[in-house]
Amino acid sequence: xxxxxxxxxxxxxxxxxxxxxxxxxxxxxxxxxxxxxxxxxxxxxxxxxxxxxxxxxxxxxxxxxxxxxxxxxxxxxxxxxxxxxxxxxxxxxxxxxxxxxxxxxxxxxxxxxxxxxxxxxxxxxxxxxxxxxxxxxxxxxxxxxxxxxxxxxxxxxxxxxxxxxxxxxxxxxxxxxxxxxxxxxxxxxxxxxxxxxxxxxxxxxxxxxxxxxxxxxxxxxxxxxxxxxxxxxxxxxxxxxxxxxxxxxxxxxxxxxxxxxxxxxxxxxxxxxxxxxxxxxxxxxxxxxxxxxxxxxxxxxxxxxxxxxxxxxxxxxxxxxxxxxxxxxxxxxxxxxxxxxxxxxxxxxx
Amino acid sequence: xxxxxxxxxxxxxxxxxxxxxxxxxxxxxxxxxxxxxxxxxxxxxxxxxxxxxxxxxxxxxxxxxxxxxxxxxxxxxxxxxxxxxxxxxxxxxxxxxxxxxxxxxxxxxxxxxxxxxxxxxxxxxxxxxxxxxxxxxxxxxxxxxxxxxxxxxxxxxxxxxxxxxxxxxxxxxxxxxxxxxxxxxxxxxxxxxxxxxxxxxxxxxxxxxxxxxxxxxxxxxxxxxxxxxxxxxxxxxxxxxxxxxxxxxxxxxxxxxxxxxxxxxxxxxxxxxxxxxxxxxxxxxxxxxxxxxxxxxxxxxxxxxxxxxxxxxxxxxxxxxxxxxxxxxxxxxxxxxxxxxxxxxxxxxx
DNA sequence: ATTATCTGCACAAACGTTTGCGCAAATTCC
DNA sequence: GGAATTTGCGCAAACGTTTGTGCAGATAAT
Numbered sequence: 001x002x003x004x005x006x007x008x009x010x011x012x013x014x015x016x017x018x019x020x021x022x023x024x025x026x027x028x029x030x031x032x033x034x035x036x037x038x039x040x041x042x043x044x045x046x047x048x049x050x051x052x053x054x055x056x057x058x059x060x061x062x063x064x065x066x067x068x069x070x071x072x073x074x075x076x077x078x079x080x081x082x083x084x085x086x087x088x089x090x091x092x093x094x095x096x097x098x099x100x101x102x103x104x105x106x107x108x109x110x111x112x113x114x115x116x117x118x119x120x121x122x123x124x125x126x127x128x129x130x131x132x133x134x135x136x137x138x139x140x141x142x143x144x145x146x147x148x149x150x151x152x153x154x155x156x157x158x159x160x161x162x163x164x165x166x167x168x169x170x171x172x173x174x175x176x177x178x179x180x181x182x183x184x185x186x187x188x189x190x191x192x193x194x195x196x197x198x199x200x201x202x203x204x205x206x207x208x209x210x211x212x213x214x215x216x217x218x219x220x221x222x223x224x225x226x227x228x229x230x231x232x233x234x235x236x237x238x239x240x241x242x243x244x245x246x247x248x249x250x251x252x253x254x255x256x257x258x259x260x261x262x263x264x265x266x267x268x269x270x271x272x273x274x275x276x277x278x279x280x281x282x283x284x285x286x287x288x289x290x291x292x293x294x295x296x297x298x299x300x301x302x303x304x305x306x307x308x309x310x311x312x313x314x315x316x317x318x319x320x321x322x323x324x325x326x327x328x329x330x331x332x333x334x335x336x337x338x339x340x341x342x343x344x345x346x347x348x349x350x
Numbered sequence: 351x352x353x354x355x356x357x358x359x360x361x362x363x364x365x366x367x368x369x370x371x372x373x374x375x376x377x378x379x380x381x382x383x384x385x386x387x388x389x390x391x392x393x394x395x396x397x398x399x400x401x402x403x404x405x406x407x408x409x410x411x412x413x414x415x416x417x418x419x420x421x422x423x424x425x426x427x428x429x430x431x432x433x434x435x436x437x438x439x440x441x442x443x444x445x446x447x448x449x450x451x452x453x454x455x456x457x458x459x460x461x462x463x464x465x466x467x468x469x470x471x472x473x474x475x476x477x478x479x480x481x482x483x484x485x486x487x488x489x490x491x492x493x494x495x496x497x498x499x500x501x502x503x504x505x506x507x508x509x510x511x512x513x514x515x516x517x518x519x520x521x522x523x524x525x526x527x528x529x530x531x532x533x534x535x536x537x538x539x540x541x542x543x544x545x546x547x548x549x550x551x552x553x554x555x556x557x558x559x560x561x562x563x564x565x566x567x568x569x570x571x572x573x574x575x576x577x578x579x580x581x582x583x584x585x586x587x588x589x590x591x592x593x594x595x596x597x598x599x600x601x602x603x604x605x606x607x608x609x610x611x612x613x614x615x616x617x618x619x620x621x622x623x624x625x626x627x628x629x630x631x632x633x634x635x636x637x638x639x640x641x642x643x644x645x646x647x648x649x650x651x652x653x654x655x656x657x658x659x660x661x662x663x664x665x666x667x668x669x670x671x672x673x674x675x676x677x678x679x680x681x682x683x684x685x686x687x688x689x690x691x692x693x694x695x696x697x698x699x700x
Numbered sequence: 701a702t703t704a705t706c707t708g709c710a711c712a713a714a715c716g717t718t719t720g721c722g723c724a725a726a727t728t729c730c
Numbered sequence: 731g732g733a734a735t736t737t738g739c740g741c742a743a744a745c746g747t748t749t750g751t752g753c754a755g756a757t758a759a760t
Contacts, residue, residue, distance in 0.1 A: 068745095069745045087440065090439075101461075106460070111444050128414045129414050382709095391708085419715045420748050421748070
């Protein structure tokens with residue numbers, strides 16, 4: 001690469017040796033000064049000041065690859081998420097990145113596309129890049145690759161879900177409680193025929209939400225219609241198809257509990273096609289609050305998850321595990337969601 | 351760290367020396383086999399097979415930090431975005447990560463919070479981490495730090511905007527054309543009193559959209575009301591406040607052109623508070639299509655940006671510049687947006 | 701039998717940083 | 731004056747990989 005350009009006299013140095021040469025010192029001295037160890041190694045104040053001034057003058061910044069090799073610490077963290085385009089995960093990722101940056105870490109972003117093979121490959125890739133720790137929202141289809149890396153000593157924190165049968169620490173919403181409050185709200189408004197359109201059944205967030213839905217209905221002493229628990233994907237298309245299926249039943253539900261924001265958008269699309277409206281024809285409560293929830297055709301009643309708190313607690317738990325270096329420290333948490341009541345549930349007691 | 355656990359006989363090796371020791375070979379031989387260079391260095395097939403089997407058996411994966419130091423190539427890319435929680439940037443980030451992963455690269459995610467000092471710090475941090483290239487949606491408040499790193503030989507591609515007065519390659523929407531078609535649509539429906547709520551004025555995406563808005567109005571031969579170009583942030587709060595300001599004017603506009611999806615959510619919130627509806631009281635056209643745009647109280651007419659294409663072209667341009675190693679190769683592109691006509695514009699010709 | 705060539709692998713240096721240990725000169729103490 | 735101590739810095743090894751170059755034994759050619 002021919003990159004010969006006229007530059008000012010004080011041009012850049014490319015490594016610590018060149019900077020040391022400029023100062024007629026050794027790389028040892030320069031390294032110690034720049035790492036704030038002047039006093040420990042009895043480097044004179046005069047020399048220290050010279051080094052700092054020269055680093056600035058010659059635009060020196062250390063090669064963190066070399067530093068990472070020597071220190072066996074890269075100050076990087078892996079973040080594996082099933083869909084970064086999903087605003088829910090985008091919010092969590094933002095919180096994690098901002099906090100990580102403040103604590104001197106960089107984030108390697110990995111999108112698993114909710115595919116277990118991609119996820120496994122990404123995990124080993126992160127291991128090879130010697131990340132100091134990993135935050136993951138696992139696909140849930142298999143746990144052993146996650147557990148194996150934890151056993152190799154890589155601190156891992158799970159978010160948005162947990163992995164049953166493992167000791168992996170996690171930060172998630174209390175999905176069971178969120179589902180309970182959502183379905184209780186529907187029951188209070190007189191709904192007894194409540195369908196549930198679920199997502200990926202392999203993850204605990206879904207299982208816990210379904211369990212909350214089932215238990216709320218049982219608590220009311222009414223029967224559960226198994227035909228009204230359907231779907232297997234958190235995406236919009238699944239919401240759309242399952243709503244079409246529901247509305248084709250002779251025994252239609254009066255309300256639908258959507259387990260994700262994308263599912264509820266699919267519900268809206270299907271109902272619109274069928275000429276049905278929320279809440280007159282069908283009531284809807286949806287998991288996850290979005291910036292647009294209040295502005296939908298019918299402002300949506302939602303279960304708000306504490307995304308920033310999930311991100312913050314996850315990153316800080318991970319950093320604590322990294323610095324304390326023992327994998328038995330696990331302060332898992334299930335955070336309280338919040339029901340935001342708007343207009344998408346019709347009171348049919350009247 | 352005490353991590354002593356019973357493991358199967360074939361336990362993991364931690365580096366290539368240990369693997370070589372197991373095979374009674376040199377690290378040289380192992381490295382060449384695993385890097386697919388057996389034939390070039392005349393390593394026998396028997397030995398090759400042994401190496402590959404042992405790597406698998408002992409769960410060996412190479413330390414990419416050491417490899418990056420030796421090869422002076424880390425196979426990492428920096429991605430600097432002003433707000434990863436914004437679904438627009440989330441979509442672009444997803445496309446970039448997926449394509450990068452397929453091509454063997456990892457993405458270091460950096461959220462600049464739309465702050466130029468944070469952005470500068472992140473740029474130098476990425477330089478220190480020896481990323482092979484950088485994709486950035488710059489804050490636009492200053493260019494010199496971006497240009498300086500380009501001049502140091504780091505391939506950089508700008509997305510969502512361009513940096514005037516620099517030679518930095520970019521992939522962006524043709525914002526001018528998008529604004530033209532949006533405002534022409536309003537004009538065709540009889541609107542002559544059209545306000546524009548803009549975002550961050552320091553970036554080209556905003557400037558080009560404003561210019562498109564202005565030129566479309568001038569083309570109609572009608573006067574431009576400078577009071578109707580307001581705002582300075584792409585956020586929801588700005589949309590809300592400026593809509594309140596607009597509706598407080600004696601000379602109210604009949605339509606608003608929102609330069610971002612968050613601005614248009616703010617518009618909706620303000621109008622709702624004022625008891626006004628879209629499109630009866632005010633028509634709205636908004637930049638950027640969202641999954642929810644069709645399901646708003648009034649389905650929104652939007653300018654759809656080709657996000658996946660932006661992401662794909664950006665990552666592929668960057669990888670091309672990395673492999674070709676000359677910064678004069680610039681295949682910048684402005685991609686065509688698309689107007690999606692829904693119901694948020696009232697025909698006032700009637 | 702000797703020399704030339706081939707085969708199958710290894711030695712040692714390098715990438716850029718950090719640090720345990722130590723050197724040489726200056727200063728202090730007896 | 732000589733020994734002990736302090737001062738101000740540097741040497742060289744190491745982290746884990748890759749590769750230019752080369753070695754030693756086997757084989758082929760003369």
